[in-house]
């Protein structure tokens with residue numbers, strides 16, 4: 543049987559309820575609140591994509607934001623989630639590549655994110671996409687819950703081809 547197909551589309555405020563449900567499914571008590579997601583989905587500096595299965599089910603989403611750090615435009619990933627039913631199908635990789643291209647088109651020189659030190663699926667995902675773990679952020683998610691800061695330089699070739 544052929545594996546199910548998915549497509550990547552822009553996400554917006556109209557997706558808030560579904561996206562928040564998936565955020566809670568993936569992060570539990572650490573999920574962003576509905577109010578924070580609403581802000582991110584409406585902020586003009588944010589970029590949001592969702593992955594939709596061919597039967598219309600929401601499979602995942604990503605939200606990033608254009609930020610100015612030290613005079614450089616940087617793309618920061620705020621959240622990425624894939625429904626457990628649809629994992630290991632390449633959906634997170636496709637969402638990351640899509641937002642990476644969009645960040646490059648906006649002139650970002652770098653992508654930056656934070657990831658829990660014990661989140662192996664996410665660590666492997668970012669490693670496979672060429673991120674470097676640049677800093678340990680102690681107690682980032684609360685006492686004893688450390689994170690790595692991860693960064694990826696956007697190559698000259700991506701920036702030139704925009």
Ligand SMILES: CC(C)(COP(=O)(O)OP(=O)(O)OC[C@H]1O[C@@H](n2cnc3c(N)ncnc32)[C@H](O)[C@@H]1OP(=O)(O)O)[C@@H](O)C(=O)NCCC(=O)NCCS
Nearest residue numbers: 568623624629630631632633634635657663664666667670
């Ligand atoms: C992390 C997450 C987004 C990955 O989503 P996914 O769609 O299953 O990932 P992909 O199928 O695109 O995987 C791409 C690569 O990431 C790595 N990877 C993903 N899941 C992995 C796992 N469980 N164990 C080891 N490596 C994994 C692999 O290198 C994989 O490539 P491969 O399948 O060819 O080996 C998903 O597990 C998730 O939503 N987790 C909960 C939310 C979360 O932790 N978000 C990240 C916060 S920083």
